[in-house]
Amino acid sequence: MARLNAQFRLKPLAVLGTASDVGKSVVATALCRIFRNAGIDVAPYKAQNMSNNSGVTPDGQEIGRAQIVQAEAAGVVPTADMNPVLLKPNTDTGAQVVLQGRVDGNQSAKGYFRDTSRWAAVARESLHRLMDEHELLVIEGAGSCAEMNLYERDFVNFRTAREAGASVILVADIDRGGVFAQVVGTLAVIPPEDRALVKGVVINRFRGDIVLFEEGVRMLEEKTGVPVLGVIPYFRDFAIESEDAVPLGSKVDPKAAPSKGRTAVAAIYFPHISNFTDLAPLEEDPSLEVHYLHKPRSLEGYHMLVLPGSKNVRGDLDWLRRMGWEEPIEAFRRRGGLVMGICGGFQMLGRSISDPHGLEGSPGSTPGLGLLSATTVLEHGKCLTNSAGVVDGHGIAASGYEIHMGRTEAAGGARPFLKVTGRNCQAVEDSDGARSEDGRVIGTYFHGIFDGVALRNWLLAQADPAYVPSSGGMGRNEAYELLARHFSKHLDLERLFELAGIPAEGRS
Template identity: 50%
Template sequence: METEMTASGKAPCIAALGTGSDVGKSIVVTALCRFFLNRGIRVAPYKAQNMSNNSGVTPEGLEMGRAQIVQAEASRIPPHVDMNPILLKPTTDVGCQVVLMGEARENSTALDYHQKKERLFKTACESLDRLRDQHELVVMEGAGSCAEVNLMAGDIVNLRMAEYADAPVILIADIHRGGVFAQIVGTLECLPPEQRDRIAGFIINRFRGDIRLFEDGVRWIEQRTGKKVFGVLPWYTHITIEAEDSVVIESPPAVSPGRLGKPSVAVIRIPHISNFTDFDPLSAIDEIDLFFIEKVQNLSGFAAVILPGSKNTRFDLDWLKTGGWADTLRAYVDNGGHVLGICGGYQLMGQYVHDPHGLEGTPGSEEGVRLLPVETTLKAPKTTTRSRFMWDGTEGTGYEIHMGQTDRLGGSPMFTVLEQNGGTPHNSEDGCVSQNGRVMATYMHGLFDTPAITRRWLECIGLGHIPISDARSGPAARDREYDLLAEHFEQHMDTEALLGLVDKA
């Protein structure tokens, strides 16, 4: 299928906006990208502004949100920062790091950022225009609710961007939250008539039960709004797509490891956790239970504990120490436990974290958790690389996103870095392994995407007997999941009506 260029000579766009946060916009856009690709349309994803601590690195060595990387994979194209020109990475309740066109530019309060939105809107429009020049269709994703009336004047990602692109809007609502009728009608009532007219119809997400029981609901919505329900997406458990927001792991309960006779691995859910999708390949292993835990508990039943990435190392370090986690982790290691740190987790595990320039607060130094003989100095510029590395003869790939440098004072390196961003590495050693081999850390995100590396790590923690299929992780495995998602999507959507939106765009 070929799409027709708009009057401007650029590719058409359609927009997927939401009635609220975490209603499934990212998943719907991912499904739409693979759906349109399967119809022979050269499609690209786009989100003007993303707020997430889950990020990745493009082939050019630039940083962007992982949700748009996932959507680019579903479109079978390389990720590019034009797909996510503005990335906000929360560092406090009222502040964030601003990543503009793939580079960390500044730390900003919400108020300061709001005052710069007009300039940023221009940048976002330029990125969208470039995508429209290079593809046949752009699927745009909104952020949060598209009807936050107190924020709409400065909105640069929802209806204002859809208006710029002259894109028809699909409004996504989440029936699992309850109140789906109020979500839809309330959103429309909050919009001025010209924006309300831009909404072409709705997708109802996360339905549980017999979908036939909602047929009356669909008719009511269509009669009440005069707009089409494109489909109702049932809840699924047979598809694994990376989550965008850490809301999916908020407030995890204390757990009992080994409850089903399986070995268990714990990931400590620190306050500013980043790139928690690093552990999706581990959670896909049937023979292991993976838990996110937040409240201090006895760790003796876990085969290993992981300290994940952090967007505010000093805050999370204080949280670990004052809450009792630091003592608990040291006792766990003293009793034979295995600990792995990734990126910010690597920094947390050292002897000290130095912040001479006050990148994360008042300048100063903090004593670390003291699990490894390393010291970290927080400093600019930010490191963003895609890397190829070797671990005891096993090759893997990953990516680094961190502010600062960690110096090893003892132990041994974990990996030998072979290549960074397609060239010679700045430093051929990465990470640290303790003398007894039970504590290790690395700056590499995505290391478990390589099955052989997962297998090697399981050997280190005494679980080498667990079979690891080469087909369960990595790009090929993710591509199969996108096909499953598109199949699920098409089964429950009016696909001809969706294709018709492209013709009308």
């Protein structure tokens, strides 16, 4: 992509929020694609991400899934600098810390926030490297940008905006209500020097006739003196991967039941669920019903049960037993349902999980569900690869990414699920996962296993021979284009480009 004339220095844009889950990640993704389509060399950046949805860059580094999505939308290769600090919660008060793509260790919340100078220094280094490598950065903030009790230690929101010399766009979610209080209250409590950085407001997730909010826009602008850059209607026709499990919790419906005549998939919503975006292709398939289940219930009527990833596998396995999930899972298996475990879910399906070094909690061993003849030992050193292979004995192509600290050995009647042919663009001869003798229990370390159409359709046909694949399907690139068009209709693009310092002659 041709770069702009060097005399034009583009001003980064920082997308900050009035609260968590107001849509910052999606707004940033839309901006990345809008600027990319305008011929700008744009890249995403988020100083610190707290999420168990992570991915692997092409050079084998771990970053938040949201920044990989944003890099895809921007048309650039994702790197560890795009998310230099990643916190992966593994208890209610602690998290694994990943610095510039590599595990640094575990920290309690109290310990992490006691002194954030080290994390801030790493983030600053990555920020300036990205600014040197790209014409424009779209910076995403974290949570609320106005958490005043943490303000002095918060290096993700306004401190990053100041360091980058960015114009701040404040995002508020009208769907949750109280949008005036969100915007006015945020601007009222932050220091004047940071308030001056806020150059525009985006009202996200509007439902109804947008004309009816014209007076609301006028009132907000009069009250704050900050222009509203757009009111974005709620979109339903396409999906962009979520950053964390906040929106996932709203999908848990205790009254949900499979419909007769439809292929139904159940997924257990663990307390420390991770990489739940693995199920996104199933959710987007109109031929399927996908239900996230938390409290134990009969699995009668479902065709496939998915045990997704977990950031605290032994802890979530203990939770599963305490809740009473073991019997419904075993009954589902006896009836011939297809049980699929991904990463942590795969480990749970085996005979035992041992953590001799206390990597995810207290050292020890926990009996598995015993549905696969396999044992897991958690080890120092994390496997971080983009991987490819074929289904053992069937030759169906598989691709995905591996993020795990466990080594699982299959034995007895279990056979490998996949023959692995490549990792991080290097040819290998290896195996992945395990499959029961009758093929009704499958485990794999491949996140993104459902992304491949042929493999997804094959797995669903194994679960339900009556499954009819939906025609077509939307690819990622098409989703990014739809997102960009949706936002472009409702944003003041002229003012947005001016905020970034992009001259008219620099736009394609």
